[in-house]
Amino acid sequence: MLLKLHKLCGRHERWLSTSLAARQSFRKWYQQLWTTKRTNLPPYEHFTQIGDPVLRDRAAEVPADCVNSKEIHAIVDQMVHVLRKFDCVGIAAPQIGVSLRIIAMEFRRSIKKDLSDATYKRRQMSELPLTVLINPQLTVTNYTKHKHPEGCMSVRGFSAEVERYEGVKLSGLDRQGVHSELELSGWNARIAQHEMEHLDGKLYTDHMDRSTFMCTCWEAVNTKSGRVEIPFYK
Ligand SMILES: [Zn+2]
The missing domain is CATH 1.10.287 (Helix Hairpins)
Structure with a gap:
């Protein structure tokens, strides 16, 4: 040989x-x-999945002099691209394999069409324009807790009920490095709490109501005799 x-x-x-x-x-x-090295390197165009150590690390602060750099802009652009490609409402940088404290959130009007009016109202959902925050900080402004089903693109194919605070304040830097603050309530406050946890290496499965944990396609598994696939690409 x-x-x-x-x-x-x-x-x-x-x-x-x-x-x-x-x-x-x-x-x-x-x-x-x-070489045994991987050839597909972050920032990925897919969501990292539970088990990947990047989802369990405490993400690092973006150094102040790097915030408005082309490298950070490229990471933010990729986060927004992946967020929209998978049609979801929030993303944290570790979910594309980058262990930095950056989150992006967006609740588009188009998401409403997949939900009943009753669900939209019960979950206190509302539109949220694209919001990118670098080195974000969260403070709770309303300690009332609500329990609703929640999913995560890094725990693909499952959901569970999770308790979250009703209101939060988020502060951080926008993509130009300018200080930014916003108050969120209801579902958008939930998105913020979920994404912030990603930056500390936590997942909703760490504190979900375990009795409600379910495979989101369990019914299809039965009706299609198990011939169901959960794609990790799009
Ligand atoms: Zn998530």
Whole structure:
């Protein structure tokens, strides 16, 4: 086997001596054969899943002089892209594999069409324009607790009831590095609490009502004789 490889390399080396570009592409191909390193690196275009250590780390503050940098802008752009691609309402940077304290939230009008008026009202849902916060801080402004079903794109295919405070205040830096503050209530306060937990390596499954934990497609599993797939891509 070793001999065969030497032969292969020798042949390629002769061929490569004629072209620098070809040599570089060979090196890349060769390294890929022998490296155990992952080739798909963050920021991902998918959601990291429970079990990934990045979801359990305490995310690092973005250094003040990096907030308005092209690197952080690229991470924020990718977060917004993934948030909208998967049609969800909140995302934290660890969910695309980046252990930094950045969250993005958006409750679009289009989400309402998938919910009954009664559900929309009971869960105190309302529209929220795209909100990006870097190094956010949360304070509770209304300690009344509400329990509603909640899901997480990093625990794909499941949901459970979770208690959350009714009102919160969020402060942090926007994507230009300008201090920003906003008060949220109802479902939007829930989104904020959920995303903030991601920055501290916590998931809703850590404090959910365990008796309500369920597979969101359990009925389809029965009607389709188990032929149901939960996609992790879109
Ligand atoms: Zn989540």
